[in-house]
Amino acid sequence: MQKVVPELKDVLERRYTILRAVRTLGPVGRRNLTHELGLSERTVRSDLDILRAQGLVLASSEGVLLSPEGEVVLARLDEMARKLHDVAGLEAALGEIFGLQRVIVVPGDSDSDPSVKRDMAQVAGEYLRSILRDGDILAVTGGTTLAQVAECFPGESFNRRVTVVPARGGLGEDIRIQANTIAVRLAEKLGGSYRLLHAPEDVLPCYVEQILREPRIRDVIALSKRAKVLLHGIGTAEEMARRRGLDDDTTMGLIARGAVGEAFGYYFNAKGEIVYSTSSVGLRLHDLENISKVVAVAGGRSKAWAILAVLSTGRCHVCITDEGAARRVMRLKESTKTEGGVTDDHQDWD
Template sequence: MGYLDESLKVRISQMYYYKGMAKQEIAQRLRISRFRVARLLDQARKEGIVRIQIIEPTTTSPEIEEQLEERFGLKRAIVIKTGSQSEQVIKQTIGRAAAECLVDVLKDGDVLGIAWGTTVNEVVKALPPRLDVDIKVVQITGGLNQMAININAIDLTRRVAEICGAEYYLLHAPAMVSSVAARQALLTDSGIERTFSMFDKVNVALTGIGALSPELISTYSTYYKAGYIKDDDLKLLKRNRVVGDIFAHFFDIEGRICDAELEGRIIGMSTAQLKNVPYSIGVAGGLHKSLAILGALRGKLINFLITDYATAKGVLARADSK
């Protein structure tokens, strides 16, 4: 190999990789064949003149994302390195990532389902002031009386609809009622019936994932504080070793739904409908949510997860140990 070819390898590599010139353009500039340009570029890579290095972003973890996707059959996982153990910082960071993702995912004609929660609120807060996409927005779960207005599903649905200039469907009803009969009575309301008719049309859903320790349900459960869950229900949840919920659908570590009678009291999208949503996006973070996320993944309640690095590692570790 002569000096001319050695010199050409360097020059062609600089033109191709630094300047972004096409092979045909390089060939014309140097008055050589396109075939020779391609051959010299290939030799430059093989001989180490050109070294291609992929720099992994410091804010995400592609390796962990791939492990989650393969392990649980997810359509996508996004794992964010927050650099903080603060629960609020974790939620805000996940919210920003999920908002960017939602902007990419949503297309004209989509029907977006919105649940409730503090992390879902962070997603909505991080959305741009205006989103130019022709969609419909549906509230997929009822509200909770003692929940702050800005994290209630009604308010979240309205806010997303305003950002998108979209038609929206609300559920003016609690997330759970005291009996199956009470639920049936509510479903006769024309407004609620109208919103329920949209559930099967939802093709993108956004939901939080609640963590519930069987020992601490009575202390921390919003449903218990709001009076939707009674003491007998608590005993049932503890007996079934509930670890989490997705808008009042309580499940154990294997993702099994807790109890048919409790399910029959929920005002919102069913788990069967949720599993049929092409993009069911779960947003949750913090190590205390590892078991809940694991249960949701095993139960196929979501197919798109956005979480933080430490929690993702915790989910994988618990999946290996249980």
């Protein structure tokens, strides 16, 4: 079929991408869809006309949205995409390399397709619902990916007594992506309760002990250490240095020492070795040893180095990511294995 109609695969994947974007953004206007997907308006208009004629999307004054039949077809295409790209084989390979209990890979790359990040967040939410039990404690960190998980979390009544707690203090930035906010939103979706950590994440070393003596802060951190499940994001070293307000000299020093990923206030090189740590309030790396399920959620090929670094620490049990990140992590892992390390000469920055 591919030899007879070579463009068939490209057309199928493009329309699949459009349907996923409509599911994520709908109702959405054609111009917004064109902007989000980086396609020409003519191509989007033509494909939408065909999808509408097939009864897969509906047009309204607010834009296009999926029809009930479109939902069914898209679910089938999701399964087809997993088979076409051998996503199951990719999950198994990543799990074996990093010694993970489970890997879930969502088709696509969230760097180039915003609907993939939402799909990844929905999968993370579904996974949480499948493992949380009555009386469990769920600890969460902050960040845009986990904020998306909270937003996309299935809203049906969960009917279990789950307590959600922030695993880290706040970074004093956008309130929507702080751990406290995410804890509240997830608790509401779960029908459970929450506790708040009223403390900054980054503080001067001389103040950490004093802050940790405050009873309410100490109690919430103690609760997070008893978590059954920890859900956390992964940041690139440079991005997290910027969010923490580190000066240029410190940031350049991190990069010079090979820092590529960050989690829990620690900066790691590609081998998972700590090259720098901040004095901070919240769970620390050694606390993860006592948590049954440590679940990392991150995607986009631009985060592959960071994901490689954090998974190489051996502290994660489950990784939820997208295909773009997963395939690049596999290539990077192979390159670090054959080259015996990572240097600027062979980093895959493209």
